[in-house]
Amino acid sequence: MTDGKLITGAELAASGSWHGSPQTQRRLRKRQAAEKRFRAYGLVAILMGVSFVALLFFDIVAKGWTAFMQTHIQLEVTYDPEVLGIADSGDTQALSRANYTGMVKAAMRKTFPNVSGRRAKRALYGTVSSGAGFVLRERMMANPDLLGSTEKLWLPADDDIDMLLKGHIRRDAPESDRRVSDQQIAWVEQLEQSGQIRKQFNTTFFTAGDSREPELAGIRGATTGSFYTLLVTLILSFPLAVAAAIYLEEFAPKNRWTDIIEVNINNLAAVPSIVFGLLGLAVFINFFGLPRSAPLVGGLVLTLMTLPTIIIASRAALKSVPPSIREAALGMGASKTQMITHHVLPLAMPGMLTGTIIGMAQALGETAPLLMIGMVAFIVDVPGGPLEPATVLPVQIFLWADSPERAFVERTSAAIMVLLGFLILMNALAVVLRRRFERRW
Amino acid sequence: MITQASPQTEESMDTGKPAPSRTASIGTRSRVSNKALDDRGFSETVGDITVDQPRMQTRDVNVYYGDKQAIKDVSLDIGRNEVVAMIGPSGCGKSTFIRCLNRMNDTIEGCRVTGTITLDKQDIYDPTLDVVQLRARVGMVFQKPNPFPKSIYDNVAYGPRIHGLVSSRMETDEIVQRSLERAGLWSEVKDRLTSSGTGLSGGQQQRLCIARAIAVSPDVILMDEPCSALDPIATARIEELIDELRENYTIAIVTHSMQQAARVSQRTAYFHLGDLVEVGETNQIFTNPRHRLTEDYITGRFG
Ligand SMILES: Nc1ncnc2c1ncn2[C@@H]1O[C@H](COP(=O)(O)OP(=O)(O)OP(=O)(O)O)[C@@H](O)[C@H]1O
Numbered sequence: 001m002t003d004g005k006l007i008t009g010a011e012l013a014a015s016g017s018w019h020g021s022p023q024t025q026r027r028l029r030k031r032q033a034a035e036k037r038f039r040a041y042g043l044v045a046i047l048m049g050v051s052f053v054a055l056l057f058f059d060i061v062a063k064g065w066t067a068f069m070q071t072h073i074q075l076e077v078t079y080d081p082e083v084l085g086i087a088d089s090g091d092t093q094a095l096s097r098a099n100y101t102g103m104v105k106a107a108m109r110k111t112f113p114n115v116s117g118r119r120a121k122r123a124l125y126g127t128v129s130s131g132a133g134f135v136l137r138e139r140m141m142a143n144p145d146l147l148g149s150t151e152k153l154w155l156p157a158d159d160d161i162d163m164l165l166k167g168h169i170r171r172d173a174p175e176s177d178r179r180v181s182d183q184q185i186a187w188v189e190q191l192e193q194s195g196q197i198r199k200q201f202n203t204t205f206f207t208a209g210d211s212r213e214p215e216l217a218g219i220r221g222a223t224t225g226s227f228y229t230l231l232v233t234l235i236l237s238f239p240l241a242v243a244a245a246i247y248l249e250e251f252a253p254k255n256r257w258t259d260i261i262e263v264n265i266n267n268l269a270a271v272p273s274i275v276f277g278l279l280g281l282a283v284f285i286n287f288f289g290l291p292r293s294a295p296l297v298g299g300l301v302l303t304l305m306t307l308p309t310i311i312i313a314s315r316a317a318l319k320s321v322p323p324s325i326r327e328a329a330l331g332m333g334a335s336k337t338q339m340i341t342h343h344v345l346p347l348a349m350p351g352m353l354t355g356t357i358i359g360m361a362q363a364l365g366e367t368a369p370l371l372m373i374g375m376v377a378f379i380v381d382v383p384g385g386p387l388e389p390a391t392v393l394p395v396q397i398f399l400w401a402d403s404p405e406r407a408f409v410e411r412t413s414a415a416i417m418v419l420l421g422f423l424i425l426m427n428a429l430a431v432v433l434r435r436r437f438e439r440r441w
Numbered sequence: 442m443i444t445q446a447s448p449q450t451e452e453s454m455d456t457g458k459p460a461p462s463r464t465a466s467i468g469t470r471s472r473v474s475n476k477a478l479d480d481r482g483f484s485e486t487v488g489d490i491t492v493d494q495p496r497m498q499t500r501d502v503n504v505y506y507g508d509k510q511a512i513k514d515v516s517l518d519i520g521r522n523e524v525v526a527m528i529g530p531s532g533c534g535k536s537t538f539i540r541c542l543n544r545m546n547d548t549i550e551g552c553r554v555t556g557t558i559t560l561d562k563q564d565i566y567d568p569t570l571d572v573v574q575l576r577a578r579v580g581m582v583f584q585k586p587n588p589f590p591k592s593i594y595d596n597v598a599y600g601p602r603i604h605g606l607v608s609s610r611m612e613t614d615e616i617v618q619r620s621l622e623r624a625g626l627w628s629e630v631k632d633r634l635t636s637s638g639t640g641l642s643g644g645q646q647q648r649l650c651i652a653r654a655i656a657v658s659p660d661v662i663l664m665d666e667p668c669s670a671l672d673p674i675a676t677a678r679i680e681e682l683i684d685e686l687r688e689n690y691t692i693a694i695v696t697h698s699m700q701q702a703a704r705v706s707q708r709t710a711y712f713h714l715g716d717l718v719e720v721g722e723t724n725q726i727f728t729n730p731r732h733r734l735t736e737d738y739i740t741g742r743f744g
């Protein structure tokens with residue numbers, strides 16, 4: 001049987017053993033090859049997935065990391081009562097309305113005394129951000145004694161100058177092709193030589209709301225809006241979904257009605273999210289008269305959207321509690337409520353929380369339904385509560401991605417990085433929860 | 442009462458005839474049910490189903506899972522301070538029957554019970570009776586050890602706590618210690634009462650479940666194959682324990698081991714395809730079975 005000749009079924013039956021026959025050898029080789037191939041397919045799929053994700057991250061980080069730095073120009077500013085138009089430093093009204101922009105302009109003229117002509121002066125003033133005045137105002141309001149004094153301050157540069165320093169605007173390009181004139185470049189070079197221009201950490205990006213000026217725009221407003229929206233979503237959806245899951249899993253009779261409910265919950269999870277936005281617009285805003293653009297309405301809409309996700313996860317968690325634990329509790333004379341609250345819920349909780357966090361992460365990244373309820377408006381102020389107009393992180397990304405200014409490109413990527421950071425954090429939390437509460441029985 | 446010649450319940454189910462209502466009154470009824478001989482060669486329960494001091498009595502109990510009948514007209518007394526063993530081939534309805542005694546079958550979708558079951562002369566299927574209180578009086582130990590995923594202490598303390606038997610930590614400590622001692626587990630776990638009950642060995646877990654069951658001082662303890670997952674040594678300990686518990690409790694035990702039934706029980710009931718075929722003193726059942734099916738089973742001709 002070792003001569004390599006194939007044996008027939010009859011011979012096999014006669015010989016009594018088929019182990020080690022050439023056919024078996026061949027089949028073995030074939031099977032091993034098939035197994036190797038099967039593993040290879042999986043590996044290729046994983047590699048492709050990972051490389052796409054890596055590419056995405058690389059692209060975003062490469063584009064976005066510069067947004068965390070912002071160009072500043074050092075100026076010697078004088079809190080001149082004449083320029084500011086303030087007579088009495090005790091008058092807060094006058095302090096807040098004073099002409100701080102004039103002060104910045106005066107400082108610029110002092111740094112570049114040779115510039116003359118209206119156009120040249122306008123170009124000169126344009127190298128400093130229009131937000132520089134706000135910085136001065138804030139300092140002055142906090143400390144009115146500054147009136148009449150002089151100090152050296154780093155003030156934000158205009159976004160075009162920022163782009164120039166970061167290399168996004170090329171100095172060797174023809175003047176007509178860039179947003180910075182030759183003259184402005186000369187001033188910048190002068191500042192560079194005297195060490196009066198530098199890039200420093202961009203705190204504005206984390207502390208300010210949205211703005212038309214990229215150098216003044218920040219994500220604080222959007223993150224606060226996202227926070228309130230998610231808070232409303234969590235407060236509403238978690239108890240509702242858990243209660244619904246408990247009812248469906250533990251109390252509902254198994255009949256046609258509960259079947260219909262079950263199918264519809266699964267369907268709800270598949271409804272395009274923009275439909276929930278339209279529903280929210282029609283019901284919450286038009287019918288109930290809730291304010292537009294408010295995180296409260298956003299939270300309500302996202303609640304509708306995340307409910308099915310959490311219900312499905314919670315039901316799965318409840319189902320996975322072994323029946324023996326239920327029997328043990330009931331056999332001890334525990335009532336149904338006691339059985340659920342003492343034994344089933346604690347065991348199902350990690351699964352429920354994981355589902356909730358995943359639902360929340362989904363809600364955090366959701367854009368379309370919020371567009372429908374007006375959370376896409378341009379809102380400068382950081383919202384102070386769930387009833388004030390707000391926008392959320394993904395919508396902010398959408399808005400910035402739509403802006404023509406070059407400086408918004410990097411801010412878009414930076415905002416995406418922040419959003420991804422939150423998402424990774426939430427998913428990590430879900431994993432930690434699962435690990436920590438994982439029990440064996 | 443079914444008094445007609447044909448006891449083919451499946452047929453009567455098909456024709457939509459309602460199952461007999463639970464109107465049988467214990468005492469006025471004759472001792473054995475009045476069933477005709479059917480094609481399985483079974484007529485009526487052989488032996489004396491009654492005892493002098495019954496704790497639980499069942500009369501004409503039928504159990505249906507949907508359309509399928511799992512228990513057919515079973516009548517049986519379970520006496521005070523005795524251990525009744527239930528034996529029979531797999532699928533004959535032992536678990537189903539024992540689960541009727543504390544209404545655990547209520548939790549199964551589509552399960553229906555008819556007939557009368559009383560505990561100290563009180564109908565346990567009476568709609569006014571609270572099933573939670575019944576289960577506190579009729580405790581159960583399951584085939585697979587199923588301690589709560591909580592500490593050993595909390596496992597035992599759970600019953601007394603939910604039934605309000607304890608008001609202070611000291612009382613709880615006392616009950617926990619006494620129950621664990623009676624279950625023969627105290628010496629093994631007294632130094633690790635706070636560790637998880639699921640971390641014990643299978644035999645220890647089962648004894649923990651017994652401790653948990655006796656912590657609420659039930660009147661009756663039901664045991665469904667309590668030793669089937671245990672080794673001979675653990676089994677022997679639990680059998681000893683059952684013998685000790687008999688002084689204070691009434692015990693119904695389902696077992697596949699005839700030796701075990703012979704060792705721990707005073708009376709034995711043999712089930713076959715949903716029928717209670719024979720009941721009698723354990724000695725008599727194993728040495729001198731009166732029904733052919735019983736004899737076949739205990740001599741190992743089937744089952
Ligand atoms: N939940 C259920 N739904 C439907 N039928 C069931 C259910 N539980 C048991 N049965 C049926 O009822 C009959 C009796 O089952 P039971 O579990 O009481 O048998 P048993 O005597 O305990 O068997 P074993 O010795 O194998 O445990 C079997 O035919 C079984 O298929």
Ligand SMILES: [Mg+2]
Pocket residue numbers: 535536537665
């Ligand atoms: Mg069984």
